[in-house]
Amino acid sequence: xxxxxxxxxxxxxxVADFIEATRRNHEASVREPGNLRxxxxxxxxxxxxxxxxxxxxDEAAAAAHKSTAHYAxxxxxxxxxxxxxxxxxxxxxxxxxx
Amino acid sequence: xxxxxxxxxxxxxxVADFIEATRRNHEASVREPGNLRxxxxxxxxxxxxxxxxxxxxDEAAAAAHKSTAHYAxxxxxxxxxxxxxxxxxxxxxxxxxx
Numbered sequence: 001x002x003x004x005x006x007x008x009x010x011x012x013x014x015v016a017d018f019i020e021a022t023r024r025n026h027e028a029s030v031r032e033p034g035n036l037r038x039x040x041x042x043x044x045x046x047x048x049x050x051x052x053x054x055x056x057x058d059e060a061a062a063a064a065h066k067s068t069a070h071y072a073x074x075x076x077x078x079x080x081x082x083x084x085x086x087x088x089x090x091x092x093x094x095x096x097x098x
Numbered sequence: 099x100x101x102x103x104x105x106x107x108x109x110x111x112x113v114a115d116f117i118e119a120t121r122r123n124h125e126a127s128v129r130e131p132g133n134l135r136x137x138x139x140x141x142x143x144x145x146x147x148x149x150x151x152x153x154x155x156d157e158a159a160a161a162a163h164k165s166t167a168h169y170a171x172x173x174x175x176x177x178x179x180x181x182x183x184x185x186x187x188x189x190x191x192x193x194x195x196x
Contacts, residue, residue, distance in 0.1 A: 003139050005149075019192060026193040037135070039153070041101050041189035051103075051189065053151065055137070091139035091149065094117060095124040 001036060001093025002062045006052040006086055014081035015048055021077040022052070028070035029054070034061025048083065055093060099134060099191025100160045104150040104184055112179035113146055119175040120150070126168035127152070132159025146181065153191060 010018045022040050029038040036055040043049035056062040065071055108116045120138050127136040134153040141147035154160040163169055 001137070003137070023193055030194075037137075038193075039099070039101070039135075039191055040193040042192055044188035044190060090142035092142060093137055094140055095121055095136075095138040096128075 001096065001098075002056050002059055003091040003093045004052075004054045004062065005089045005091065006054065007089070008050045008052070008078070008086045009046075009083040010048045010050065010078075010081055011083050012048050018050070018078055018081050021074055022050070025052075025070055025074035028068070029065060032056075032061070032065060032068065034058065034064070099194065099196075100154050100157055101189040101191045102150075102152045102160065103187045103189065104152065105187070106148045106150070106176070106184045107144075107181040108146045108148065108176075108179055109181050110146050116148070116176055116179050119172055120148070123150075123168055123172035126166070127163060130154075130159070130163060130166065132156065132162070 008018070019040075019042075026038050026040050029035055034057040036057060037053060038055075039053040041051040041053060043051075054062070054065065056065070106116070117138075117140075124136050124138050127133055132155040134155060135151055136153075137151040139149040139151060141149075152160070152163065154163070
């Protein structure tokens with residue numbers, strides 16, 4: 001399992017827009033071949049901070065996400081709503097082991 | 099979905115021990131009522147950094163994890179292996195919505 005945590009901080013006046021755009025990205029992403037999770041998390045301490053928790057079966061499946069239309073639509077939609085650049089962190093998923 | 103990200107940095111000589119103890123915690127935790135995910139992640143940049151990604155159906159189920167024998171065994175086993183205190187972050191899981 002290959003995992004990316006995408007950290008996003010959103011302008012406070014665009015939180016609702018961001019949630020709606022990210023819901024659409026979630027719904028399409030979980031239907032990608034090789035997707036295991038695409039969880040959208042909102043910080044309990046700061047409602048403008050989000051994590052997209054994206055897990056795929058392998059690197060190829062993770063990379064393929066970036067070539068989808070729904071990813072491009074999300075990326076372009078949210079570009080002006082973020083308070084700063086988003087940040088991705090890569091992890092190996094040890095368990096579950098498949 | 100109620101999510102906790104537990105960040106742990108492990109002493110380099112104890113990484114293998116930590117992985118084995120955390121595997122046991124994972125295997126028992128995913129069988130708890132109300133558990134949705136208990137993913138164990140190892141940083142791609144630093145093999146001594148881990149995240150436990152713990153998702154439960156509600157706060158009660160998340161709290162019940164802390165009263166299990168396998169949680170206590172893990173907590174006590176890893177206490178001397180960490181390079182510093184572990185840090186938990188709480189999130190609301192927006193999507194999937196159930």
